[in-house]
Amino acid sequence: MKLPERAAGVLLHPTSLPGPHGLGDLGPSAYHFVDWLQSAGQSLWQWLPTTPPDATGSPYQSPSAFAGSPLLVALEPLIERGWLTELALPEGGWPKDRAQFDAVAPWRLAALRRAAAGFAERATAAERAELAAWAATQRRWLDDYALFMALQTDHEGAPWWDWPQPLRRRDALALSAARKQLADEIAFWTFVQWCFDTQLAALKAYANARGVALMGDLPIFVAHHSADCWARPDLYHLDANDLPTSVAGAPPDPLGPEGQHWGNPHYHWARMAEDGYAWWIERVRRAMELADLFRIDHFRGFAAYWAIPADAEKATEGAWQPGPGLALFEALRAALGELPIVAEDLGVITPDVAQLLADCGYPGMRVLLFAFGGDATHDYLPHRYVANTVAYTGTHDTDTVRGWWNAASPAERRFAASYLPASGYDIHWGLIRAASNSVARLAVAPLQDVLGLGSEHRMNVPGTSTGNWGWRFDWSMVGPEPGRVLGLISAASGRASFALLERALAG
Numbered sequence: 001m002k003l004p005e006r007a008a009g010v011l012l013h014p015t016s017l018p019g020p021h022g023l024g025d026l027g028p029s030a031y032h033f034v035d036w037l038q039s040a041g042q043s044l045w046q047w048l049p050t051t052p053p054d055a056t057g058s059p060y061q062s063p064s065a066f067a068g069s070p071l072l073v074a075l076e077p078l079i080e081r082g083w084l085t086e087l088a089l090p091e092g093g094w095p096k097d098r099a100q101f102d103a104v105a106p107w108r109l110a111a112l113r114r115a116a117a118g119f120a121e122r123a124t125a126a127e128r129a130e131l132a133a134w135a136a137t138q139r140r141w142l143d144d145y146a147l148f149m150a151l152q153t154d155h156e157g158a159p160w161w162d163w164p165q166p167l168r169r170r171d172a173l174a175l176s177a178a179r180k181q182l183a184d185e186i187a188f189w190t191f192v193q194w195c196f197d198t199q200l201a202a203l204k205a206y207a208n209a210r211g212v213a214l215m216g217d218l219p220i221f222v223a224h225h226s227a228d229c230w231a232r233p234d235l236y237h238l239d240a241n242d243l244p245t246s247v248a249g250a251p252p253d254p255l256g257p258e259g260q261h262w263g264n265p266h267y268h269w270a271r272m273a274e275d276g277y278a279w280w281i282e283r284v285r286r287a288m289e290l291a292d293l294f295r296i297d298h299f300r301g302f303a304a305y306w307a308i309p310a311d312a313e314k315a316t317e318g319a320w321q322p323g324p325g326l327a328l329f330e331a332l333r334a335a336l337g338e339l340p341i342v343a344e345d346l347g348v349i350t351p352d353v354a355q356l357l358a359d360c361g362y363p364g365m366r367v368l369l370f371a372f373g374g375d376a377t378h379d380y381l382p383h384r385y386v387a388n389t390v391a392y393t394g395t396h397d398t399d400t401v402r403g404w405w406n407a408a409s410p411a412e413r414r415f416a417a418s419y420l421p422a423s424g425y426d427i428h429w430g431l432i433r434a435a436s437n438s439v440a441r442l443a444v445a446p447l448q449d450v451l452g453l454g455s456e457h458r459m460n461v462p463g464t465s466t467g468n469w470g471w472r473f474d475w476s477m478v479g480p481e482p483g484r485v486l487g488l489i490s491a492a493s494g495r496a497s498f499a500l501l502e503r504a505l506a507g
Contacts, residue, residue, distance in 0.1 A: 001208040001292045008436060008486075008495035009044025009215065010037060011396065011446040013459070014072055015057070015099055016472050022094040022104030024472060026199040027074025031206055032475075038210045040483040041496025045207065046215040046444055048396055048459075049297075050200070050290065054223065057101040057469035058460075060297070061223045061264070063148070066141035066286050068196030071104070075111055077199060081127075083118035087111055099470040116191045131194045140282055141227075142193060148227035150185035151178060160230040161242040168242065170231070200290060208292070215342070216291030218284070220298040221248045221264035228279075229265060235272055235279060236265040246307040249315040250298075253347045256463045259306075259315030266307055269324045277324070277331040284332055284339065293340035299364075300345060300353040302328060325352075329360050342390050342442075363388045363441065367395060368431045369404050372416045381419070382438035391440035393431040393449045396459040400448045401428040403455030428452040429485060436493035443495060447473065450482050 017024025017033060024030070037045055051062035052069045059069070078084040094104065119127070135142060148160070155163055166174035179186065204214050222228045224244060229236055237245045244265040252259045272279060287294045301323055308318035332339060343357055345364040357364055366389055371380035378384065385391065393401050405413065405427045417423055422430025428449045435443040448457045451473070460468040490496035 001213045003043060003213055003293070003442065004495075005441065006493070006495045007043045007213075007442050008490040008493075009042050009046055009213075009442065009444045010040075010450060010486075011046040011392075011444055013048040013059075013396070013469075014050070015469070016447070016459075018096065018472065018474050020089065020093060021075055022107060023071060023099035023101075023470075025072045025074040026196075026203050027076045030074075030203055034203070034207045034210055034212050036478075036483055037207075037212050039487070041487040041490040043211055043496070044213050044215055044442065044444065046295070047217060047291075049217045049219055051219075053101070053469070055101065055105075056465060057099065059217075059469070060219045060221075060262075062219070063152075063223060063226045064141075064145050065219075065222045065226070065228050065283050067145050067193055067227075068200065068290075070112060070192045070196070071101075071108055072200075073108075073112060073192060073195045074199055075108070075115075078112075078115040078118075078195065082122055084111060084115040085118060086114065096474050097472055099472055101470065112192055112195075113188060115195075116188045119191060120187070131191065134194050134197060135190055138193070138197075141286065142190065144231040145193070145227040146186045146189040147175065147179060147182070148230055149189040150182040153185055154178075154182060159225045161224075168230075197290075204291070213292035214290075216287055216294035218287050218294050218296045220296065220301045221262065221266075224263070224265045232279065235268055237268055238265060244310045246318075247310055248301075248305065249308045249318055250306050251318065251348055252316065256315075258463060259318070260463050261308060261315040266305065266321075273324065273327065276335075277328050280328060281332060281335045285336060288336065288340070293342065295342045295344055295365075296362075297344050298347070299343035299357065299362075300347055300349060303353040303356045304350070325356060326359050329356075346395075361388070363390050365390050365392060365395075366440065367392045367398065368435055369394045369398050369401065372408070372412045372419070375415075382434050382440075385438045385440050387439045387441055389438075389440040390442040390444060391435035391438050392443075393428070393435055393445045396446065397462050398458070399455050400446070400453050400458050401431050402449075402452055403458060406454065429489070432486070433489050433493075436489050436495055443490075443493075445486075450486055451477060452482075453477075 014025060014030055015023045017029040019025060019027060019029045049059035049062065050068055050072060051059055051064055052067055053059045053071065054061040075084060075087060079087065151163065151167060160168060167178065207214055233242055239245050246266050248262045248264040248266060250256060250260040303323050303325060304320045305323050306318045307321045308315055341362045343362040343364050345353065345357055346367065366380045366385055368380060371378050382391065405424055420430035420434055432445050432449065457471055459471050487496060491498055
């Protein structure tokens with residue numbers, strides 16, 4: 001689906017949706033949210049990565065750059081198809097305001113295992129053929145992923161570099177024996193991925209039919225304990241023991257004053273270049289299958305990346321190293337055509353990053369929460385935007401607008417109040433209106449900002465490893481007013497049908 005010339009959207013990860021099963025997923029609430037977006041004149045739903053999260057719920061430390069999150073597989077369709085016949089909720093149900101990943105993940109996986117067993121017992125011939133046909137189209141990543149997950153289960157969650165040497169080094173005979181021994185477990189992980197893909201395809205078709213595009217998120221790095229790193233360790237900077245020699249992070253910036261230590265292994269870009277960046281081509285091809293467009297995270301890392309020695313305790317001990325630059329994106333374009341990419345160009349942006357973004361032609365990001373700490377020359381102020389831009393009130397890594405306002409300095413408040421104009425009462429609408437009225441082709445607000453929520457509702461605090469990613473809303477928090485006002489702003493700024501504005505004004 002192609003977005004209109006001027007469009008508006010909302011940032012909300014599916015895990016934040018309401019629902020009875022511990023966290024949001026691709027089930028009924030996702031369809032209801034699409035309907036809400038349509039009614040509010042929004043033509044884009046932006047997500048965080050839909051790859052499997054780590055134990056803390058972070059989708060940026062995934063065991064696969066290709067797989068879909070098992071936690072996003074809705075259970076209702078599995079019940080409807082007769083594969084899942086029993087689903088006992090915990091006494092009192094799951095909390096509505098937060099996802100408790102440590103408790104919800106094993107409960108949902110157990111439900112998926114029962115559904116897989118039900119499929120094995122009761123699936124029709126047509127359903128089995130459908131799964132087999134889908135799996136045949138995904139062999140380029142699915143076989144390694146399913147085997148990796150089966151081996152992880154067999155080794156009780158131990159990281160791959162601690163597996164027996166033949167499996168760790170992918171000895172052909174050892175892998176062949178494992179595929180036979182773990183066939184049922186491999187079939188389970190294949191079934192889960194098929195469920196994810198079919199559910200996402202159905203939701204995407206539903207959204208597109210209602211004028212709503214899905215925007216995914218592609219993290220630049222992969223986790224060390226991942227099917228990707230295990231399958232191709234030669235593509236990463238690892239030592240003789242398969243441990244990283246340097247890890248990813250970021251130097252001090254507004255999102256992380258002490259710098260950020262992410263821990264992902266760095267790519268061996270020279271080796272990736274030898275086969276024309278084939279791994280990246282397959283990764284982006286997969287991203288384009290799952291969404292209409294996608295944000296590519298930490299774009300500046302393709303110009304130069306912050307390499308932290310593996311034994312360093314602080315991110316500040318890192319240094320810049322050259323990335324692949326334009327050669328990567330030229331290879332992607334040659335293989336896949338024009339790419340529907342939004343570049344996350346936040347952080348320490350040097351001239352080489354700006355030049356790479358200009359050479360690629362992708363829209364960058366401007367975050368209004370960062371705009372009021374200086375003067376009228378700040379590039380994040382709307383009067384400084386160019387059209388090839390995505391304007392955000394905030395992101396999943398920032399405070400909410402209301403939380404920012406409450407913690408802002410008096411000078412920031414005075415500047416924002418004068419520029420917008422707005423006050424503490426309507427500051428969230430002031431920023432949404434400013435983003436929408438700008439020349440930026442796309443204006444996006446996190447749902448927390450549409451609802452005017454405070455800091456306790458933020459999604460992530462960069463540089464921390466606990467208490468993140470679990471935020472959820474309930475429809476009782478929404479009501480009719482936020483959608484009505486958002487629709488008015490979007491229509492008045494040329495980002496939604498003017499008929500929506502006329503209907504709203506008519507009462």
